[in-house]
Amino acid sequence: MADFGGGDLDAFRTEIRGWLEANYPAALRDPNAEVDPEAMWGGRAFAGSNDPQIQWMRAAAAKGLTAPTWPKEYGGGGLTPAQARVFEQELSAGKYRQPLASFGIWMLGPVLLEYANEAQKKEFLPKIINGDARWCQGYSEPGAGSDLAGLQTRCEDKGDHWLINGSKIWTSYANKADWCFCLVRTDTSKKHEGISFVLIDMTSPGVETRPIQLISGESPFCETFFTDVKVPKANMVGALNGGWEIAKRLLQYERQNISGGFGSGGGAGGAAGDLGQLAKTYIGADETGAVADPDLRSRITKNNMDFRCFYMTISRIAAEAKASNGPSAATSIIKYAAASFAQERSELMVEALGSQGLGWEGEGYSNHEILATRGWLRSKGNSIEGGTSEININVVSKRVLGLPDPK
Template sequence: MADFGGSDLEALRKEAREWFEANFPPSLKGGPNPAMREERVQPTPDQDLWRKRMGEKGWGVPTWPKQYGGGGLTPAEARVVQQEMMRAGAYNPIGGMGVMMFGPTLLEYGNEEQKQRHIPPIVRGEIAWCQGFSEPGAGSDLASLQTRAEDKGDHFLVNGQKIWTSGAQWADWCFCLVRTDTTKKHEGISFVLFDMKTPGVEVRPIKLIAGSSPFCETFLTDVKVPKENLVGPLNGGWTIAKRLLQHERNSLSGAGPGGGGMGGRGLAKLAKEYVGVDEKGRIADVDLRTRVTINDMDMRAFQQTALRAMLEARSNQGPTAATSIMKNAGTKTLQERAELTLEIMGHQGLGWEGDAFTQEELAAVRNWLFGKATTIYGGSQEVQNNIISKRILGLPDLTQHN
């Protein structure tokens, strides 16, 4: 690929347009992105082909370094690629926690051997990762985690339990917080990696009210973790974890379940189909029309802001505490959109099963239910408000004066 200077974006635009036209399978245009599904599904031949092509090109992670398979683009260049991908009706098939959280964190804190080993498979979409952070007694107060990692010479022996481990039943590897010093709280935590096929790793899916089971309990019994799988310094995991959580919130703010529009249709089109139109072709219900318009405006403004923030976060400066604002704003807009969808469908928005409802209507109900979790996982709304008040607004921590 040509070496594009800051002012030569049109040459990149031309190359990107031609590349997407030549490489994106027409059968996938307008279809769902498997990388965004909460549950793993068997890809079609064209979906697998598209993943491989994007993985080889490196444009699934356009701003990651070329030396590890990434696109090596600047944020401005990555925006051009994103625009041309959308223009072609294509989607980014390279996703998951490896892209959202672990990859950016490893690029910053991992050693060269770890980067060479783990980043290229993420870039190519070949490896699925899961996150071993929360525990039954360590949710919002994550630093109170008790999963132990004992030093056994050439390896750690890990024992404990994790919960809400998203996608653990399908994951190949796990990035995990463990306690390596019981005499300190934050300074006694380390960040390790392990293969999910390692003996002693047991995963039990947790069924949710939405009917799916993307979250799991994960039990670790005498799990051997080689010393080379320690990321960063011993007992230095808390610093790495905080950075990773910024990447997570940045990603959760811009994507995920809860959109509500069925089959990719916007709320306005959906409302016209279910509620009807007036003599001017507008949504017949004036109040609903107003609320749909406001949500569409909020969504479009947020998506543009989130896209810019994500591209900038993948540059050298990385994400900031502002990701907490984005996470709260994004999840609120998505939840409102899902609720509007059910309101628009009326009694057809009450279905759980049966021939009286279409698959899209049933999916919308489950989508609405699953969306309730978005203001909890990745750090609850209340936790984000605390971060905003302390790190952005500079307000005092009142708990220190009680």
């Protein structure tokens, strides 16, 4: 992998800008380009694909730019945090697509860097960076959601392998994933201290997934069943019964990245677009050119201000996390705020559409109106996924504010 220039940020910006212009596929420059929406996630399904998004992913991965700050020895870019910010700025300025969307990048990779042994890092990190494997997260169970430590999926020591039996729920895209990072119970006599962290190949005999249909009409989540699934001993990350520490760390990364998705427009908060312009289109403008309904105008303005503050806070916390080598419990504050603001924005959007916000399908409604309605329904899950708002408030109370348990 060829290196980029030294520490001069201006020189780096010039170099990365030139590289982007030279390597971004021409087919993707057309905003209406036909691209498989699943291609951005990579994985085994696209191993031999010539989809332009896959071409872009491969080009970026060859320079380590799918994981810009990860160590070069595992295939990462080895960039400084300042260089990584420049890279993101140039991606945004040039309206380039992200080369790879990956739970491996956002959640698993950071904890592997922190907890995995050297053999595991060399085995799994390059596959994450290159988009060779698509990952899903096996945490919640039918009887262990908010009380995650109550999980019951059993992992038994069979000498030369682990044997796993149990089920998970709300496993995002499990039906499309190649691998699963999973919490399992290896000691039934203890709660938190009886959990381990394992990596499971989803093609293993005994793994079954069933998509769950949501109220929005989508099925991004699955039930996942493990029946006598054999897992190599080498696929346990960290110590036996030491998975709870890894689980908590990964949840911090998950909440940080869910929040970042809202901030960057990837979540429900960004789906509304320019709320003020949308409201003027459907409700009309007054003589000054502002939204005609003063009450709605005020609430849209407040939501825009909240998101502006949110973006700035995200940037500050991200910088602090990099300086302190990882996210803190403060990510629960951001996750809670992100869910609240995003749900509010989705509601404002549907309200601004008026009767056109009642569409589900068929004639009489445009595609963006239907998507707005379905997005509003989808946003109901923002305060559940990645830790419920109630649980996040408890984390803030105990770990950020240091408040005692209620008596």
